[in-house]
Amino acid sequence: MKVGRTLVAAASVAALVAGLTACSSSGDPSKDSGKQTVTFWQFDTAKPTIKAYNDAIAAFEKKNPKITVKMQIVPWANQQQKITTAIAGGGLPDVSMLGNDVVAQYAASGNLKPLDSYIDAWSKEEGQNIKDDMYSGDTSYYTYKGKLYGSPVADETRMVYYNKALFKQAGLDPDTPPTTWEEMQKAATALKSTGKVPWAAPMSNQYITVQTFMSVYLSYGAQLFNSSGKCGLDTKQFKDALTYYSGIAKAGLTTTDAANQQASDLDNLFMSGGAAMEIQGPGLYTQIKDQNPSLLKDVGIAPIPSGPKGQFGFLGGWPLVMWNSTKVPDAAAKWIHFATSPKGGLKEIAATSGILPGRKSLANSAPWNTEPFTGFAKQLTKAYPYQYPAGPSPKMGEIETASVQTAVQQVATGALSVDAATKQLCSNINGILAK
């Protein structure tokens, strides 16, 4: 009796394990139902963006009843680790977003599928040459060895969001926001009297830090790579920029925990009226509209301040890419086209999530020809990559995760002097370049 029961139990466990393994490794449900599933990694965690994509997916599935798009949110802060995990262990999506600066890296490692033949077909479908409708900056970012690997979703740059009510309270003129980094610091110092955080400036080891700080170092005349292709940051210009930016933390002009906070913490602070200034992209405007519309009347948006060498905005942007491991390339391509085409879902996605679409024809139409988008579009004409004036580097992903923001964090928290942090930063970057 008891032996029998034990055997039954053991057998059912074995069956369960087998079933589990079987169901989880069968990646291709297309065979049994004729339906194809496209997995899609989306990196933006803002609620309007998630809603925008869910709507687009619904519209797409209605048009293509045989395809299901399974969206998964992989936060920007995690995507590098998730992608590596998936490359090492399997489980890459069919389609994903990708930071513009790492497209070359994954193209070089052979993990991406070139999209040229698809894009040619889509051009015929749309009746226009898609490559002509893309911004030239994107085209160069997404091309590796003559092949195009990304279809642009958005281009992004950052501007200064400021709270006019707090400006008034601090005795500042809300209609003349700071135009240089010096003025920005002066305004922040004055804003201290409001008791709020003057400038929610990130000092953590996350992307948002380098995305903000790059506008400072480029405007001080510092360059990531020197003429011989090595680290170019060990210069007076870079050290001045680092001294300036970390000084914001040292003078108590940003949040007390800025060295260990996520971008969303800072965004939420500004959105709730707890910070007077923040450098962010157009998405923040949409988030405020969505979550705290009463603040909108006090929100001013000003161009990125200038430094000694001029004004340098952040050049962000992301395409959709197709991973080489996909088993459903045609369905995946259909989704990419739908999500990145003005005739598909791009308009809704870009409008709802509040970003600038990566297609010129769309960017010239409403709502992008109204404020605040016109301001961002204008800023975009003065936006540059981290490594300006150098071109895309296949090592960018490694350099990005391991370097500039760590240096900022170390100096801002007083762990290292500007000189020591710069020296360490360059030895790290050169180490990666030498691999």
Next chain:
Amino acid sequence: MTTAALRSTTLGRSRRARGGTNPWYYVTPAMVIVGLLTIAPLFYGLYLSFTNWSLLHSQSPSLQGIDAYVAVLNDPNFWGNVARTVGWTIGTLIIEVVVAVPFALLLNRRTPITGTLTGLVMIPWITPFVVLAYAWLFLYDGTSGPLHGLLHALGLVGPASPLATPSTSLWSITLISGWKGIPFLTIALLASLKSIPEEVYEASAVDGANRFKGFWHITLPMLRPTLGAMCVVLGVQAFYSFDLVWILTQGGPGYSSTLLGVQLFQTFFNQASPGQAAALGTLMLLLAIVLVVPILRTTARRND
């Protein structure tokens, strides 16, 4: 006594008993699991460590000599991480021992609530690291964290969260790590306290020894083997820590809380270099052996 006698007859007969007497049938499943999931990966890792395999440059590993080791040892942060990891391990053990010994003595007093409390006190140990990490993240928060408020009032930390300050980030996480390990050590000590016969204390009381002397000369020596064994287990756990630091600071600010475990994870996942990560894993194992063997030797000697 009697059990020993019984056992000897068992052994005598079991050899003669018919069905299922081959012990290897019984141990094989466990051996296969441990062999496949622990021992084989250990050797596979050793192989990978000689390949310098990078996911961004090649799809499969090929032997490359000691390149990966050279790269790891040349990493400017490697020795700093070693020092932090050793400090963290010792710090964790100190917190565990210093709190768990009095805690166990206290709980060894039988009161109506001892049983319930002993169970409750185990909660930090069985609560997943992820959960604890987020709770402590908020406790340490610079603007509203209650624990930060207390530490700040005592002048131990500045206005920012201790996690966002390089001089305090490592020890503030060490505190959590030690705290989580305390229950396990307490229970182990409690068990070995229960095995100390009352007569030993009575004898010492007759000798006129006071309570502290009794603790120092009788209790502590009795606890020593347990302490030694537990220090090895808990020390190894601390040495290979990753979760807490990764969730709380990702090794920052700067490198102020980067442990070897964090470096290993970053090497694998951020730099996509399994070869170098495996080399680092091998070096960590060697270091762990170097640290553990002396402890084992001392406890073994004391046991004699």
Next chain:
Amino acid sequence: MVSVPTSPARQGAEVATRNKRSARSIRLLRRDRARTTWWAVAQLAAAAVFLAPIIWMYVASFRPSLDIKAGGLIPSRLSFDNYINLFQLGTVPQAFLNSAIVAAISAVAVTVISTLAAYALSRFRFRGSGFVAGLLLAGQLVPGLVVLVPLVVALRQFGLANSLGGLTIAHLTLGIPIAVLLLRNYLADIPPALEEAAIVDGCSRIGALVRIVLPLLRPALAAVTAFSFILSWGEYLLALSLITDDSKKTLPLAMQSLFQLYSVDLGLVMAFGVVISLPVAVLFMFIQRSFVSNLSTGGVK
């Protein structure tokens, strides 16, 4: 008031001494009671300080996020809103189910495998038994991080990465060393004569194990299963390294994603913490006694 028994005079001096003695023992008893109360208070205070972070988390999970952020340890209002909001997020029930499946299967498998091994190690003396015991226990000294890279790479080659099956298999290593250790100690307390008798009566060795030993071992099996369950339930590193798909995320991963999406919503994050920790805490309270007493006889020796 306790009355001292009076006794007839004829018992004289003997009784007097007895009375004196019992009066003394009652005084002692009273003093003991007072002492016990003090010890209990001290134990309670120490436990409260020690558990303060956990208590804070449980309380915070019932407070609106704004209240927690405003500081102040004493809540002014409590509600279940955080829990309601939490379970409206589709990922939470899914992660709960995933964790339960992985933890349950790995716990049962660990128990079966470890019982067999522990039985052999405690009942047979055979060549290589020392090696086997050493090897199985050595697993305790080789943490996940050491074998992480090769294990992930190997599981990928067998198509088991990013699957709950692969994670379940990887989790088997968590419980086996300690389960073998504990079960071997439990088994040492069961006299082998019982099985002997059954074998003499014509049972096979396995029959004796199943019919005689397992029923006696039941509390131990419960403790070991529950403990392996707890180890798997909260495991983070292997899950983080193996699982990328949202629908396959276990609770620790789901909590991390939740934090990344809703870091401002403190109450929500804390409610998730409670949802993850409460089941294992309750489970542990059930097995606590037998686990603790056996760790004492076993873990230490």
